[in-house]
Amino acid sequence: MQVLRAVVGTGSVTAAAARLGYTPSAVSQQIAALEKEAGTELLERVGRGVRPTAAGVLLTEHADAIARRVAEAETALADLLAGRTGRLSVRYFATAGAALVAPAVARLRALHPGVRVELRLADARDPLPDVREGRADLALVVGRPETAGQDDGVRLLRLLDDPYLAVLPKSHPLAARRSVDLAELAEEPWVGSEWPGPCLDAQLAACEAAGFRPRFVVDSEDYATAQGFVAAGLGVTLIPRLGLGGRHPEVAVRRLRSPEPARTISVALRATAPPQPALTSFIEALREAAETGVSGAG
Template identity: 75%
Template sequence: MLDVRRMQVLRAVVGCGSVTGAAAELGYTPSAVSQQIAALEREAGAALLERVGRGVRPTAAGLLLTEYADVIGRQVAEAETALADLLSGRTGRLAVRYFATAGASLVAPAIARFRAEHPGVEVELKLIDPEDPLPEVKEGRADLALVVRLPGGSAVEGVRLVHLLDDPYRVVLPKGHRLVRKRVLDLVDLAEEPWVGSEWPGPCLAAQLDACAAAGFRPDFVVQSEDYVTAQGFVAAGLGVSLIPRLGLGGRHPDVVIRKVRAPEPVRAIYAAVRESAPEQPALRGLLGALRDVAQEER
């Protein structure tokens, strides 16, 4: 097998036209250069240089290996540049998983900021259920995922959760409802109301149920929609009231009224999940920073 470093020594000798000149260029002794060439000739099974006056010139085999050494040298230089770009966060690829209501409010503006600072980094975005992406992060199929956890939820082995913001729920009432005159509602005000469900079973629904339990009642769901836009449509039709997180109210129905709620205020916590054992990535650090900045503005 040919030694790549010795091929670069041969390249220097051919470029300089002498062993002495190559030794000065490389910072070696002439004897060390000659030893490297001799070893390369043994590996190649052919003479690589021939003497011409006081200098040397390549044989056909030497010229062939010199041309390949040129190619290898350029490739190594390109690899070093590419590696430096990757390690500095100028290039690379990040796989990101997000859920629908975080898309427009958090992910879109964060990605826009990130791309302005890291234009060479490719970002793969994939919509996913807020409960599902943790296995993808743990197994390395995703670099970052946005997830919903209950405030104070337990740790997840192998995953580091970075808190972004708490997303409070708002009461959605039909226009003309008796409670619209109140600017802020106590959660118990809704105890006797029919409810329109807006969440799938999971941490988002648990945030509602836990808050209602703390207020001393369990909501009576008369409609299950599991979709914020659809839930608003049912509320507008007068079928009940609903709780929808603030980030989910981007497309507000014209025939509903939104009010804050307290005692207690239901809240879902949104986190960025990354793998604990993942190597340091400046690009990932930059994306986390962009998400934090956007989340801070949403609070």
């Protein structure tokens, strides 16, 4: 139909051939094939040129519309590939929201204002299926890069190590210190602050390295609630720096050492996903936020 459009536009098979870079014979063959498919003549000879029949005019109008839509599609594709438009779907967990995701989204909007960002809290049980199955472009997860491989359809990029801090009642003897050896908490009653999973595993692994297993007397599975139990004198707890948020006035927060527990926060991406400028910019913005996030949260 675009050959017909060129012939009608130039009024000549020869001129259309020159415009398209074809031979006149090739153009004539294309028109003949189109007329056979349409079941009617599309051109009539007028002097040394041609003009469209009523059927030819009709198909030429549709060819013009198709050409406009193709041009629009090409422009839209170029905008998408350049990161000027598009959609980015992000999954995150609550304590990463304020310190990491919020500044990264603000940075992305400055760089790619035409990209729409969809933000949702990740499934606490397993955030990776959304990425693996294409429902999300990226997810923030707690886990080390070696815990996921190409065979899982997901790759992990390490973002930062978020250290755990000791949270003690203000009256606790260790509260007078600037830092606490983890082993010094071995005989203390503990307030649980994590759901079972990689965050709790990071705590337990550090305690095991320090030679003990904590004795949990309360399970809160929430950082703010855990602080409340500690403030009431029911035990001690560990909370990651990004999870501290507003500190309870009756607790003391101290650095840990020997060892210093930490949870690894990583970016999960689909292993087969093609490069996207907006996605690349968002990951870079997350890295920038991570450089200041832990120190700023302290």
